[in-house]
Structures are given as structure tokens and as C-alpha cells.
Amino acid sequence: MTFPYLPIEDAISAPYWEGTRIGELRMQLCGSCSKFQHYPRALCSHCGGTDLGWQKVSGQGTIDAWTEVMRAPQEGFEAPYIIARVRLNEGPIMLSRILTSNAATSNTEVKCDQSVSLTWQPLSDGRALPLFVPVGG
Amino acid sequence: MQGVLPEVFIVGAAECDLGVTNKSILELQGQAVTRALADAGLSTRDVDGIATNGISRFSATQLADYLGIVPSFTDSSFAGGSSFEIYVARAVEALRSGQCTTVVISFASNQRSAKSRSLGGVIEHHTPEAQFETPFGPLFPLSYYAMAAQRYLHEVPHGRAALSEVAISAREWALLNPAAFRYGTKSLTPADIEGADLISSPLTTADCCLVTDGGGAIVLTTKVVDKKRAVKVIGYGEATTNTSMTSVDDLLVTGAVESGKRAFAMAGITPQDIDVVEVYDSFTITVLLTLEALGFASRGGAAALVLGGKTRPGGSFPLNTSGGGLSYCHPGQYGILLLVEAVRQLRGECGDRQVPNARRALAHGTGGIISTHATVILERAS
Numbered sequence: 433m434t435f436p437y438l439p440i441e442d443a444i445s446a447p448y449w450e451g452t453r454i455g456e457l458r459m460q461l462c463g464s465c466s467k468f469q470h471y472p473r474a475l476c477s478h479c480g481g482t483d484l485g486w487q488k489v490s491g492q493g494t495i496d497a498w499t500e501v502m503r504a505p506q507e508g509f510e511a512p513y514i515i516a517r518v519r520l521n522e523g524p525i526m527l528s529r530i531l532t533s534n535a536a537t538s539n540t541e542v543k544c545d546q547s548v549s550l551t552w553q554p555l556s557d558g559r560a561l562p563l564f565v566p567v568g569g
Numbered sequence: 570m571q572g573v574l575p576e577v578f579i580v581g582a583a584e585c586d587l588g589v590t591n592k593s594i595l596e597l598q599g600q601a602v603t604r605a606l607a608d609a610g611l612s613t614r615d616v617d618g619i620a621t622n623g624i625s626r627f628s629a630t631q632l633a634d635y636l637g638i639v640p641s642f643t644d645s646s647f648a649g650g651s652s653f654e655i656y657v658a659r660a661v662e663a664l665r666s667g668q669c670t671t672v673v674i675s676f677a678s679n680q681r682s683a684k685s686r687s688l689g690g691v692i693e694h695h696t697p698e699a700q701f702e703t704p705f706g707p708l709f710p711l712s713y714y715a716m717a718a719q720r721y722l723h724e725v726p727h728g729r730a731a732l733s734e735v736a737i738s739a740r741e742w743a744l745l746n747p748a749a750f751r752y753g754t755k756s757l758t759p760a761d762i763e764g765a766d767l768i769s770s771p772l773t774t775a776d777c778c779l780v781t782d783g784g785g786a787i788v789l790t791t792k793v794v795d796k797k798r799a800v801k802v803i804g805y806g807e808a809t810t811n812t813s814m815t816s817v818d819d820l821l822v823t824g825a826v827e828s829g830k831r832a833f834a835m836a837g838i839t840p841q842d843i844d845v846v847e848v849y850d851s852f853t854i855t856v857l858l859t860l861e862a863l864g865f866a867s868r869g870g871a872a873a874l875v876l877g878g879k880t881r882p883g884g885s886f887p888l889n890t891s892g893g894g895l896s897y898c899h900p901g902q903y904g905i906l907l908l909v910e911a912v913r914q915l916r917g918e919c920g921d922r923q924v925p926n927a928r929r930a931l932a933h934g935t936g937g938i939i940s941t942h943a944t945v946i947l948e949r950a951s
Contacts (some may be wrong), residue, residue: 437692439700471697471813497716497723497820500770501708505689509706517716517815525815527702544723561704 435553435561436508445472447486452560457550459524461487470524491550493520493564498530498542514542518564529553529563541566577661578799578950581609581788582912585677587898588750590782594624595635597677597784602636605786610794611671618642618663618672618789620656623902632675642669648809649936650849652676653787653904654943658805660789670790674908677784678900686780686901702814708769711777711852713938715769717820718854722771724821724869728857729771731872733762735853736775736895738880743892745882745922750779751896762853776853778894778903785909796951800915803929804838804946806831811940821869824942825862825933832931832944833864840864843946844927845914846886847907849935850893859933860888863944887924890914904934908945915949 441449451458459468464481468489475482498516514530530548532541548564555561583604585597592600598621606612619640622628629643642663648655653674660672680686690709692699707713722728740757743749757775765775793799808824808831811817833839840863848859857871865886866874874880880888891897891910898906911930913919932945 435704435706437699437704437706439704440694441700445697445700470815471701473697477816497720499707499712499715499719499772500767501706501712502767502769503688503708505706505708506687506692511706513706515705515707515712515716517820525818527705527707527814529705544720555704 433513433553434508434510435555438555438557444474448472449559451488452552452562453558455552456488457491457562458486459489459520459522460484468522468524470526489520489522493518493548495530495542495544495546495548496525497544516564518548526562531563531565574665575791577664577789577791577802578793579787579789579802579908579912579947580793580795580799581605581611582785582909583608584748584785584906584909585783587748587783588781589681590679591682592679592782594677594679597679597782598624598632598675599635601675601677601784601786602673605673605675605788609788611788613638615671616640616673618660618669620644620660620672620674621676622647622652623676623678640669642672648941648943650851650902650904651807651934651936651941651943652902653908654805654932654934654945655807655941657789657802657908657945658807658943661802661805664789664791670792672789673786674789674905675784675786676900676902676905678902679782680901681781696812698813707814710938711772712769713814714852714854715772717858717939718771718776718852720820721854721857725872727872727876729763730759731857731875732776732853733759734875735850735856736762738875739850739889739893739895741881742890742922743896746892746897749892749897750781751892772852772854778851778899779896781898781900783898783900783906785905787905787908787912793950798916799950800912801948801950802945803948804832804836805944806835807941807943809941812937814938817939821858823858823862823935823939825859825935825944828942828944829863829933832946836946838929838946843929843931844887845890845911845924845930846888847891847911847930848889848933849903849907850889850895851899851903851935853895855935855939856889858939859935863931863933882922890919890922890924902936904936907932907934911947915947
């Protein structure tokens with residue numbers, strides 16, 4: 433598995449990426465409406481408030497939708513792999529990958545509404561990408 | 570302004586060369602514009618409004634310079650495939666307010682000749698999507714549509730067969746359209762679609778639109794010379810939903826719900842009053858989601874609608890009568906050609922694929938990753 437694209441972080445997203453260095457998946461939490469959001473912004477996309485903090489989330493969620501990518505989008509990626517919209521238990525949806533024990537069985541192991549749990553994929557610069565594995569049956 | 574607003578008509582429509590042209594974008598634009606103006610009995614001297622994109626950073630300016638005109642209205646809004654339906658709304662308002670008198674909406678691309686399309690799309694490194702989505706390696710825009718399709722198959726019985734029927738029906742129409750890229754080929758079977766190479770599951774290469782050169786133009790004005798050939802704009806609406814793959818909560822509810830509602834309300838009609846439907850078919854799933862959002866079917870109901878075969882030539886629900894982006898032409902932003910085909914159907918100019926006595930047509934553009942939605946409703950003027 434290769435992850436050749438190193439994201440360019442900024443002042444708003446720095447706490448997110450800092451968390452990935454210590455195994456914490458962090459989401460922005462709005463101090464005004466108490467809702468989480470992802471991706472991080474300078475304002476709350478639910479209420480427009482600017483009182484935003486960060487909170488560690490559970491890393492538990494479900495697969496909203498998924499697709500097995502059969503061709504690499506650009507040099508450095510090695511298809512096939514499964515990407516998914518993961519709906520975190522705290523509310524936000526994030527894009528990620530789903531790791532399966534065996535690529536050939538992915539179509540039975542991975543389903544919409546399947547429960548998933550967080551794991552980490554180190555990047556070459558010390559940060560990490562949050563990935564998910566199916567849990568339960 | 571007081572009194573009744575003037576009516577706005579589409580008085581000219583044309584394609585540029587399609588398929589593999591080995592021509593520049595501006596040469597194709599020049600073809601589209603001059604052909605549409607000739608169709609309207611007008612010339613570039615009559616044009617004082619330009620709406621286009623995809624040429625350069627200053628697209629409308631670039632085209633005005635190329636045509637040798639100094640317009641009083643321009644628009645280069647970039648909304649992907651729905652841009653041209655959005656331009657219709659802008660043009661109608663500019664014409665009604667008197668800002669201009671004659672607007673050309675155009676688009677052309679040489680993407681197949683120039684090999685300018687890539688599976689990963691264009692990555693803009695400063696965007697949130699580059700930070701939070703690109704690292705996982707989605708195909709863009711394909712993987713987003715694929716996830717919507719996966720969700721559709723999860724919720725809707727016979728979803729896979731319905732996706733295939735969208736492509737099969739489009740091919741049947743293309744076989745009747747001499748301008749179609751797949752004209753002169755053969756009918757498709759479900760096995761042809763489902764047995765093609767998977768590219769981002771559950772979508773196969775046969776669920777994806779063509780990559781071709783092509784484009785077209787339409788001419789709008791309030792002054793009608795030939796009422797028999799004029800087509801009236803009676804409704805439009807738009808809705809813009811997302812750039813991120815994670816912003817929309819329910820993948821099966823698109824912005825076409827709102828854009829359609831607005832367009833039908835303005836026209837004062839319902840989906841049952843439409844005779845010809847031209848909706849963006851970037852992928853087979855796009856069509857099912859759009860038909861449901863526009864109210865032609867309930868949630869999950871587009872599967873049953875298309876599986877009856879009604880959307881094919883001769884059926885009671887004529888859909889994507891040119892052969893669509895799937896089998897006719899897809900120059901990257903196909904929305905202009907939805908309008909060209911709608912106009913031609915309402916004029917009765919479509920030969921073997923003509924829908925008998927078509928009086929009202931709907932064109933719906935979808936751009937980006939189900940991001941931008943614009944609905945236009947047209948009616949024969951005579």
C-alpha cells in the first residue's frame with residue numbers, strides 16, 4: 433500500500449495533523465452549536481460561529497458508501513484499494529480507506545452501513561493517515 | 570421595472586465538430602458560434618452577450634476578442650457540466666433587464682485530441698479536498714459517483730440492472746443519431762455493461778461517459794423573427810451543494826431536488842407536462858439520481874422507471890435522445906449539448922430520433938461531483 437501524496441497543511445488544519453502524529457483523530461467542535469465538522473474550517477459550517485475547538489473522537493463509525501478503485505489516479509498509487517465515506521459516530525463524514533484482510537474477499541467484507549474502527553497509516557514525514565477496518569459481522 | 574417581463578427565446582442552436590477533431594478549442598468555439606448564429610439568421614455583429622468557459626482564465630473575454638466583438642454582458646462562471654444551464658438563467662435576466670439584446674452561450678473542448686483528461690482529475694493543492702481526500706487516492710470525479718452508485722445498489726432492488734439500462738437506452742438513441750460517436754455500432758446488452766472492466770466499483774468503463782472533443786452553442790434573444798423555430802425559456806432553477814466528497818449527508822439526494830422545484834415553479838408546470846427529458850449522463854448513476862430528484866420518480870423509483878424500457882426510442886418517457894454523454898458526445902462539459910438537443914427536439918428537426926409532437930423539454934446539467942445543478946425548461950413558441 434502506497435500513499436504518495438503528502439497533504440499540505442495550514443494554520444487551521446495544523447491541530448488535526450498534529451494529532452495524527454500521536455494517534456489522535458481530532459475533529460473541530462463548535463463552541464456555539466456543539467456540532468462537529470470535518471474538514472476543519474475558520475468557521476462552523478453548521479451555524480457560522482467562529483468559536484471552534486478540537487476534540488479527540490472515538491474512531492468508531494460506519495461505512496456510508498464505498499468503492500474499490502481499480503486504476504491508480506496518478507503515479508505512485510497502487511490499485512486496487514477500497515475508499516469509503518466513513519460516518520463517524522460523532523457525526524461528521526470523512527473520506528478514508530477500508531483495509532481488508534484479503535483483497536479478493538473485499539466484496540463480502542465491505543458493505544454499506546458496516547461498522548468500522550480506526551487504524552493508522554504512517555506517512556513518510558511522521559504524520560499519519562486515518563484508515564478504517566471492518567469490525568463485527 | 571414595471572409591467573410584464575419580456576419573453577426570452579432560443580433562436581439558434583448548433584454543434585461544432587464532434588468526436589476526434591484535431592482542432593484547437595477556439596477553432597471549435599468559432600464553429601459552434603458561427604453555426605448557431607447562422608441557424609438563427611444572425612451574425613457576430615448582432616451579438617452583445619457572451620457566456621462560455623473552458624477556454625482560458627478569461628474565457629468570455631477570450632472568445633469576445635476572438636469573435637471581434639465588445640459585449641455588454643459576459644459570464645464565465647465555472648460550474649462544470651451545468652454551467653450552460655446556469656448561463657441560460659443569467660442570460661434571460663440580462664436580456665430582460667436590457668443589459669444586452671443577443672446572447673451566445675457556447676462551449677468547445679478538444680480533450681480527446683489533446684489527451685488532456687486524467688483519471689485523478691486536477692489537484693489544487695491549497696484546497697481542503699487536496700488535504701483530506703486526495704491522499705486516499707479517489708478517482709476524480711469517478712469514485713464519488715461510484716460511491717453514490719454503491720449506496721444506490723445497497724438501497725434499491727435491481728439497481729445494477731437499472732444502471733445498465735441507462736447505458737443501453739442511450740446507445741439505442743445514439744444508433745439513430747448520425748452525429749453520435751457510437752452511431753453505426755451495435756446495441757448493448759446488460760452483459761456488455763456489467764462485463765466491461767470495473768474501474769471504480771460498482772461502475773465499469775461502460776457506466777462512464779465518453780471522452781470526446783465537441784461542443785455547441787445556442788443563441789438567446791427577446792426578438793423573434795421565425796416563431797416556428799423559436800423555443801421559449803419558461804423556467805430555470807439551480808442549486809450548488811458541495812466540493813468535498815464528504816459534505817453531502819445523503820448521497821442519493823442531489824441538488825436537482827431544489828433546482829428542479831424552482832424551475833417547475835417558475836414554469837408553472839409539473840414533471841408530467843414534460844415531453845422530452847435531457848439530463849446529464851456523466852455516469853449511469855447520475856441519470857437515476859437526477860430523475861428521482863427532479864420528481865420523475867420517487868426515491869429508488871428511477872430503477873423501475875428505466876427498467877420498463879420506456880426511455881428507449883419509441884417509449885413513453887423519451888430520455889437523452891441524442892444518445893447522451895454515454896454514446897453521443899462528452900466533451901468534458903456536456904451541458905451545452907443537452908440544450909442543443911432539447912431545442913432541436915422541440916423544433917422537430919431530429920429525423921429518426923424525433924419524439925413526435927414534443928412541446929416541452931427539460932434540460933438538466935450536473936457538474937463536478939454531483940456538485941452543481943441547473944434545470945432549464947423549454948417550450949415550443951408556436
